[in-house]
Structure formats: C-alpha cells, structure tokens
Amino acid sequence: MQETPYSKIFATARTQTPLIHHITNYVTVNDCANITLCAGGAPVMAHSTDEIEEMVQYAGALVLNIGTLDLAQIESMLLVGKAAGKRDIPIILDPVGAGATTLRTNAARRLMTELQISVLKGNAGEIGVLAGVDAKVRGVDSAGISGDPVSITTEYAGRSGMTIVMSGQTDIVSDGTRTLLVENGHPLMGAISGTGCMAASVTGVFAASGKDRVTSSTAALAAFGIAGERAATLAKGPGSFKVALFDSLAALTPDDLAEGARIRTA
Amino acid sequence: MQETPYSKIFATARTQTPLIHHITNYVTVNDCANITLCAGGAPVMAHSTDEIEEMVQYAGALVLNIGTLDLAQIESMLLVGKAAGKRDIPIILDPVGAGATTLRTNAARRLMTELQISVLKGNAGEIGVLAGVDAKVRGVDSAGISGDPVSITTEYAGRSGMTIVMSGQTDIVSDGTRTLLVENGHPLMGAISGTGCMAASVTGVFAASGKDRVTSSTAALAAFGIAGERAATLAKGPGSFKVALFDSLAALTPDDLAEGARIRTA
Amino acid sequence: MQETPYSKIFATARTQTPLIHHITNYVTVNDCANITLCAGGAPVMAHSTDEIEEMVQYAGALVLNIGTLDLAQIESMLLVGKAAGKRDIPIILDPVGAGATTLRTNAARRLMTELQISVLKGNAGEIGVLAGVDAKVRGVDSAGISGDPVSITTEYAGRSGMTIVMSGQTDIVSDGTRTLLVENGHPLMGAISGTGCMAASVTGVFAASGKDRVTSSTAALAAFGIAGERAATLAKGPGSFKVALFDSLAALTPDDLAEGARIRTA
Numbered sequence: 001m002q003e004t005p006y007s008k009i010f011a012t013a014r015t016q017t018p019l020i021h022h023i024t025n026y027v028t029v030n031d032c033a034n035i036t037l038c039a040g041g042a043p044v045m046a047h048s049t050d051e052i053e054e055m056v057q058y059a060g061a062l063v064l065n066i067g068t069l070d071l072a073q074i075e076s077m078l079l080v081g082k083a084a085g086k087r088d089i090p091i092i093l094d095p096v097g098a099g100a101t102t103l104r105t106n107a108a109r110r111l112m113t114e115l116q117i118s119v120l121k122g123n124a125g126e127i128g129v130l131a132g133v134d135a136k137v138r139g140v141d142s143a144g145i146s147g148d149p150v151s152i153t154t155e156y157a158g159r160s161g162m163t164i165v166m167s168g169q170t171d172i173v174s175d176g177t178r179t180l181l182v183e184n185g186h187p188l189m190g191a192i193s194g195t196g197c198m199a200a201s202v203t204g205v206f207a208a209s210g211k212d213r214v215t216s217s218t219a220a221l222a223a224f225g226i227a228g229e230r231a232a233t234l235a236k237g238p239g240s241f242k243v244a245l246f247d248s249l250a251a252l253t254p255d256d257l258a259e260g261a262r263i264r265t266a
Numbered sequence: 267m268q269e270t271p272y273s274k275i276f277a278t279a280r281t282q283t284p285l286i287h288h289i290t291n292y293v294t295v296n297d298c299a300n301i302t303l304c305a306g307g308a309p310v311m312a313h314s315t316d317e318i319e320e321m322v323q324y325a326g327a328l329v330l331n332i333g334t335l336d337l338a339q340i341e342s343m344l345l346v347g348k349a350a351g352k353r354d355i356p357i358i359l360d361p362v363g364a365g366a367t368t369l370r371t372n373a374a375r376r377l378m379t380e381l382q383i384s385v386l387k388g389n390a391g392e393i394g395v396l397a398g399v400d401a402k403v404r405g406v407d408s409a410g411i412s413g414d415p416v417s418i419t420t421e422y423a424g425r426s427g428m429t430i431v432m433s434g435q436t437d438i439v440s441d442g443t444r445t446l447l448v449e450n451g452h453p454l455m456g457a458i459s460g461t462g463c464m465a466a467s468v469t470g471v472f473a474a475s476g477k478d479r480v481t482s483s484t485a486a487l488a489a490f491g492i493a494g495e496r497a498a499t500l501a502k503g504p505g506s507f508k509v510a511l512f513d514s515l516a517a518l519t520p521d522d523l524a525e526g527a528r529i530r531t532a
Numbered sequence: 533m534q535e536t537p538y539s540k541i542f543a544t545a546r547t548q549t550p551l552i553h554h555i556t557n558y559v560t561v562n563d564c565a566n567i568t569l570c571a572g573g574a575p576v577m578a579h580s581t582d583e584i585e586e587m588v589q590y591a592g593a594l595v596l597n598i599g600t601l602d603l604a605q606i607e608s609m610l611l612v613g614k615a616a617g618k619r620d621i622p623i624i625l626d627p628v629g630a631g632a633t634t635l636r637t638n639a640a641r642r643l644m645t646e647l648q649i650s651v652l653k654g655n656a657g658e659i660g661v662l663a664g665v666d667a668k669v670r671g672v673d674s675a676g677i678s679g680d681p682v683s684i685t686t687e688y689a690g691r692s693g694m695t696i697v698m699s700g701q702t703d704i705v706s707d708g709t710r711t712l713l714v715e716n717g718h719p720l721m722g723a724i725s726g727t728g729c730m731a732a733s734v735t736g737v738f739a740a741s742g743k744d745r746v747t748s749s750t751a752a753l754a755a756f757g758i759a760g761e762r763a764a765t766l767a768k769g770p771g772s773f774k775v776a777l778f779d780s781l782a783a784l785t786p787d788d789l790a791e792g793a794r795i796r797t798a
Contacts, residue, residue, distance in 0.1 A: 019670060019671045021671075025311070026292050026311075026558050027295050027296055027299050027309075027311050028296060028299075029558060029559050030296060030559055030563070030726070031296070033560075033725035033726075034724055034725050034771075034774075037723060037724065037770065038769075038770060038771075042670075042671055042673055043559075043671075043725060044629070044632075044672055045557070045559050045599075045600055046600065046601075046629075046633070047600065047602065048601060048603065048635060050602065050635045051601070051633040051634070051635035051636065054632075054634060055629075055632060055633050058632070058670050059671075067311075068311055068312065069312075069314060069317070070316065071314065071316060097310070097321075100310075100320075100321060100324070101317040101320040101321050102317070102320060103314060103317035103320075104317065138285060138308075138324050139285045139287075139308055139309075139310035139321070139324050139325075140310055191516065192300055192303065193296065193299035193300050193303060193309060194296070194299075235513075236510075236513045236517075237304075237512060237513025237514070237516045237517055238300065238303065238512050238513065238516050239300075239304075239508070239510060239512030239513040240510075240513050242300075242509075243771040243774075243775055244768075244771060244772075245771065246769060246770050246771030246774075247767075247768045247770065247771040247772050248769070250723065250771075251768075251769050291577070292561060292577075293565050293575075293577050294562060294565075296562060297562070333577075334577055334578065334579065335580060336580035336582065337580065337582060363576070363578075363587075366576075366586075366587060366590070367578070367583040367586040368583070368586060369580060369583035369586075370583065404551060404574075404590050405551045405553075405574055405575075405576035405587070405590050405591075406576055457569060457782065458566055458569065459562065459565035459566050459569060459575060460562070460565075502779045503570075503778060503783055504566065504569065504778050504779065504782050505566075505570075505774070505775040505776060505777065505778030505779040506775055506776075506779050508775075508778075509775055
C-alpha cells in the first residue's frame with residue numbers, strides 16, 4: 001500500500017510513542033488512557049497545579065476536556081496550557097457541554113483566549129455555540145445547529161486561527177483554508193459514552209506526530225473511524241463494541257489507514 | 267406480547283431518551299454513564315456548584331450516589347437536589363456505605379431531610395441502618411439486617427413518604443401501600459463492582475419515563491435483572507459478564523421486559 | 533496439587549474476602565475495584581478526611597497509589613495511613629510517577645517517612661529514583677535504571693525495612709534478606725492502562741491474607757501474572773485482553789497458582 005500523508009503520521013506515532021498529557025473528565029478518563037495506548041501514544045493524567053508545569057514538559061500533546069468542569073480545573077487547564085504554549089506543545093480542546101451551561105461556555109472561551117489552542121474538537125452544538133451561530137446543546141449532546149456545518153466550521157477556523165473539528169456522522173476538519181470531510185465511523189460509536197473524548201485523545205496522539213493540524217486531525221478521525229467500523233462487525237451491542245474498538249485501533253496499521261480512510265475535500 | 271405497565275415505561279424511555287443528571291462516585295461513574303445509554307437515557311455528570319442548577323434543568327431525573335463522598339460533594343448534592351425539587355424532577359438516592367461511617371449515615375439523612383427524595387435505593391444493610399433497625403454495613407457491602415426485610419422496607423416507605431428499594435437476591439420495592447418483589451437477576455451481578463450504582467441509574471431512566479415510582483422502580487430492576495440473566499448465559503467470568511450486561515440491556519425490548527419480568531406482590 | 537505457601541495465602545483470601553481500602557488515582561480506580569473482587573477481596577474507595585479513619589477499621593489492607601496526586605490527597609493518605617498503622621493494617625504504596633515530578637517524588641518520600649509502609653511496589657524507574665540510584669521516569673512509565681535491578685531492590689529493601697517490589701518483565705520482590713523473582717506475566721499487560729495499579733490491589737488482597745510480606749507479594753504477582761498469561765491466549769487485542777484478565781483471575785484457583793507460579797530465588 002502507498003504511504004499517504006495520513007498513514008505517515010500514524011507510522012510516526014507508532015514509532016515515537018508520544019506522551020499525551022490529559023486534563024479530562026472523570027467519566028471517560030480510563031477510556032482516554034487506553035485509546036491513547038491503542039493509537040500509539042502513552043497517556044499521563046495529572047491535574048495538580050503543584051506538578052503540571054513540570055509534567056507537561058515530557059508531553060507531545062496536551063488534551064483538555066471540560067466534561068466534568070469546576071473552577072479549580074479551569075485554573076489547572078490555564079496553568080498547564082501556558083506551560084505547553086511556551087514549549088510549542090499542541091493543545092487539543094474538547095469543549096464538552098459548552099452551550100449547556102454558562103460555566104462551560106465561558107470556560108471554553110477563556111481557554112481559547114488565554115491559550116494557544118491548536119485544535120478545537122466538538123459536536124455541532126458545541127462548535128456552533130462557540131462560533132456564535134444558532135445552536136443548542138442538551139447536557140453534553142448536540143441538539144442541533146442552524147446553517148451549513150461546513151461553512152460554519154470553515155469560517156470559524158479562518159477567523160479564530162484554530163483548526164476546528166466538528167464531529168458528526170461526517171466529521172468536518174478545517175483551518176479556514178483547507179476543509180476536509182471524514183466519512184469513516186459507525187453509529188455504534190454514539191451508543192457508548194466517551195467516543196468523543198477518545199477521539200480527542202487520538203487527535204492528540206496524531207498532533208504530536210505531524211506538524212500540519214488539518215492533516216493530523218483528519219488522520220486521527222479516519223483511524224478512529226475505521227477502528228469503529230471494524231469493531232462494529234464484531235460487536236453484539238455497545239459493551240462488546242467498546243472492547244472491539246480498543247482491539248481494532250490497536251491492530252490498525254498505517255497501511256490499513258491509507259486503504260480505509262474515506263476523506264474528501266469539502 | 268401484551269404491553270404491561272412495566273414495558274410501557276421502558277418503551278417511553280426508549281422513545282424519549284431522558285437526560286439523567288448524576289452526582290456519583292468516581293469508581294463506577296463510567297458504568298453509570300454507559301448503562302444509562304443502554305437503558306434508553308442520556309447521561310450527564312456535573313458536580314460544580316457553579317453550573318449544576320443550570321445543568322439539571324434539562325434532566326428527566328437526578329441520581330445521587332454517595333459512594334465516594336466528601337463535604338464538597340454533599341453541598342453539590344443539596345444544591346442540585348433543591349433545583350431538581352423546584353422542577354419536580356424525581357431524585358434517586360443511593361446511600362452507598364451509609365452505616366459504615368458517620369459521614370455517610372449523616373449525609374444520607376441530611377439529603378433525605380432537605381431534599382424531596384423520590385426513590386431511596388440501597389442494600390439491606392444501608393436501608394436497615396437508615397430505617398433505624400439493627401443492621402450492619404462493612405465498607406460498601408451489606409453485612410446483614412435483623413428482622414423481616416419486606417416489613418422493614420414497607421414500614422420505612424410508609425413512614426418516610428419515599429419509595430424504598432431494598433436490593434438483594436430478591437429486590438423489594440415499596441411506597442408503604444404497595445410492596446412488590448422482583449426476582450430477576452443473577453449472582454454474577456455481585457461479582458463485579460458497580461451493579462448497585464448501575465441499578466440506580468436505570469431506576470433514574472425509568473423514573474423519568476413514568477410517574478408511578480413503585481411501577482417505574484420495579485420495571486427498572488426487572489429490566490436490569492433480565493439483562494443480568496441474559497448476560498450470565500454469555501459470560502466466562504466477571505469481565506465478560508460486565509460486557510454482556512451492557513449488550514443485553516441495550517438489546518432488551520419492552521416486549522422482552524413484559525415477558526421476562528418476575529414480579530410479584532409481597 | 534500440593535499446597536504451597538503461595539497457594540495457601542490465595543486460599544485464605546478466597547475464604548475471608550478481606551476489605552481493601554484504596555486511595556488511588558481516578559484513571560484506573562474501576563479496574564482496581566474489579567480486580568480486588570477477582571482476587572478474592574472486597575474493595576472500598578474513600579478519601580474524605582471526615583471518614584477515612586472510621587472506614588479503614590474494616591480493612592485488611594490499605595492501598596495508596598499516587599497516580600493522580602494533589603496536596604489534598606497527600607493529607608488524606610497520611611491520615612488514613614496513620615490510622616492503618618495503629619491497627620497493624622498493612623499498607624501498600626504504589627509511587628506512580630515518582631521521579632517524573634518533584635511533587636510525586638517528595639510525596640512518596642513523605643509517605644514512606646511518616647507511615648509504616650509494608651510493601652513499596654513500582655516500576656524500575658520509580659523504585660530506582662526512590663532508592664537514590666540513577667533512574668528515569670517519563671510520565672508514569674519507567675525510562676530506565678542504571679545498575680543491577682536485583683541488587684538495587686535488595687539493597688533498598690534491606691536499608692528501608694520495607695518489602696520492595698520492582699515490577700517488570702521479571703518482577704523482583706525483596707525484604708533485603710530474601711529476594712525472589714517472579715517470571716509470570718505477558719507483554720499484553722503493558723498494552724493496557726492500569727495493570728500496575730491492579731497489581732498493587734492484588735498485592736493488598738494477598739497482604740491481608742498472609743503475614744509474610746515477601747511471600748504474599750510474590751504470590752500476588754504470580755497469581756496476577758498467570759491470569760495475564762491465560763488472558764493473552766483468549767485476547768484479540770488490549771480491549772479483549774483486559775476483559776479476559778478479570779475472567780482469568782476470577783477463575784484462578786489456589787491449585788492453579790501452585791502449579792503455574794514461576795518463582796525462583798535471585
């Protein structure tokens with residue numbers, strides 16, 4: 001199989017085992033740790049302001065996820081994010097539930113203002129709310145967005161300087177100039193808790209393994225999506241699907257990614 | 267299959283996907299999120315006093331579980347519980363470890379005094395201690411109760427105005443007037459951590475889907491128990507049992523519940 | 533099969549179901565709870581300084597794991613550790629990430645100074661750093677140690693009065709006088725998050741079930757390693773390996789341990 005820009009990043013991840021520092025929610029943190037390993041990285045979770053600046057120095061990427069946010073966690077995220085910024089460590093922000101509560105919306109905005117976020121990854125509702133369009137979030141789930149998701153993602157990326165990933169049946173990835181669509185994945189990914197969080201972890205592993213954020217994010221989503229497709233063929237329901245998702249991503253090769261990725265220009 | 271009051275609530279849950287707000291322990295929180303999805307609901311976990319009053323407005327039920335309690339969490343539970351009360355959102359309380367420490371016993375009592383708890387669900391030791399009879403709790407496990415569990419549950423329900431669920435080999439559900447016994451379930455449910463917590467989540471999903479607390483709680487326990495029975499036929503041990511438990515509940519239909527429920531009047 | 537000192541401890545665990553009090557990280561806490569059950573114990577997780585002295589009285593062993601440490605957690609660990617010490621409850625310390633940050637290194641040292649740690653269990657980098665030899669830790673993974681691991685472990689055990697477990701492809705267990713090597717285990721154990729933490733939990737179950745720390749720790753590592761070997765024969769990847777690990781340990785008998793243990797004197 002011919003190497004692609006996507007498979008090349010995956011091969012780099014598998015070779016270099018980048019450390020991915022997470023400050024994330026307590027619901028899916030174990031899934032994030034394990035999917036990081038399956039994607040080729042090594043996870044570390046640390047949140048104490050007494051150690052995170054020191055811990056993040058080892059990291060190839062930093063993943064911030066506000067799924068179970070409180071004020072102390074915001075301070076930790078700001079501190080570790082600034083330390084990461086000084087070392088040019090890419091930061092992935094997953095604004096879980098932004099739009100559902102003022103705390104989450106404002107925290108996401110503050111993190112984007114005070115830190116140099118490389119990749120903002122959320123569902124349509126979350127990205128829509130942060131982009132300032134008419135969108136709704138119910139709990140941590142998207143409850144819809146008005147307007148064309150591709151245009152919204154592209155415009156917001158161009159304006160903000162971040163690479164934006166709007167996850168959904170088709171994932172949209174844009175830096176404002178290039179906009180790619182990823183059509184890998186399976187509906188069972190919505191039947192378990194944590195696939196969104198795991199996608200952010202995989203995006204972190206790939207961001208640590210290739211400089212171009214659109215390419216690395218697209219590759220991450222395609223790899224995770226192919227793993228989901230393969231897992232679905234083995235699953236009897238959401239429980240066995242989750243088990244197979246780990247197995248499938250761990251078994252995925254760069255060649256499999258090159259062959260299975262369904263990526264197109266928007 | 268003829269619809270029953272139990273299967274009707276389950277069908278409603280599957281159609282409406284109620285949001286279930288949890289403040290729960292950090293040990294089994296991921297299991298609670300996933301079982302909520304399998305039962306037909308959508309989970310959200312949020313604990314910060316800076317957002318929970320806003321977050322709970324979306325909820326069909328609130329589940330409070332004191333399995334890894336501390337003082338800050340009690341404050342969060344009181345705040346979110348009062349907000350839920352104002353909106354008539356049913357509250358399920360799982361008093362994990364009440365009786366094992368003064369903190370837990372007193373916290374459970376305070377939550378019951380200051381909030382309008384709809385359903386109190388615990389093991390024999392926990393319910394017994396809170397009912398004021400001779401009972402013991404060792405860690406988070408029941409270490410026995412003196413007296414007749416059915417009478418104790420019925421009497422305590424009548425006196426407290428709550429629907430009481432005493433879980434065990436036979437689950438007992440009572441509002442003081444009606445007392446039902448659920449005989450579904452499997453011993454392997456005791457071989458993994460978290461089945462008690464998961465039962466509270468499923469009880470939350472069903473409470474959001476039917477007004478009568480005895481009927482909804484009984485339906486929840488029967489559905490979860492049938493899922494356990496089916497999972498046991500597929501399991502090689504506790505690890506594969508847990509996987510199959512999620513698969514089995516997700517695959518369970520209202521008709522399966524109508525057919526498989528082993529419910530009788532006490 | 534002939535009973536061995538190792539299988540005897542395992543049989544005791546299965547009969548007595550010791551309660552294992554954990555203060556551990558939020559990443560793998562669910563795995564720790566479930567593996568404790570699979571090993572024959574009963575887990576309890578409690579961290580609040582308002583209850584831990586009362587909760588630990590039920591415990592057969594205390595497991596402290598600093599994988600997601602902060603200052604409040606150190607205080608909890610000191611308080612519960614002192615209460616455990618007064619009751620001669622053995623304490624297992626897993627110094628996750630010691631050497632990676634000053635907070636973790638200093639916390640591990642403080643816990644060892646102020647508490648009576650029975651068993652210190654870490655990877656080569658963590659144990660090396662604490663023993664004061666040239667060693668490195670990257671995130672929570674060992675990045676190498678200078679010198680002979682067996683000599684370092686033996687010398688450190690002799691000097692510190694603790695039983696030291698240095699985990700690795702071959703696990704080393706020493707009290708300074710006796711040094712044993714455990715060769716059970718499988719590379720897939722490194723492909724999932726939490727096997728180190730789970731090994732500490734199993735070590736806790738066995739410490740609660742036999743007085744001799746070298747024997748109980750060796751037995752624990754052998755039992756967990758055999759479960760890993762058996763799980764590997766059933767696994768298609770890290771996801772299914774983890775499921776099979778729980779199944780395999782739960783199914784393991786004292787006779788299986790006597791037969792499958794690969795233990796030799798260093």
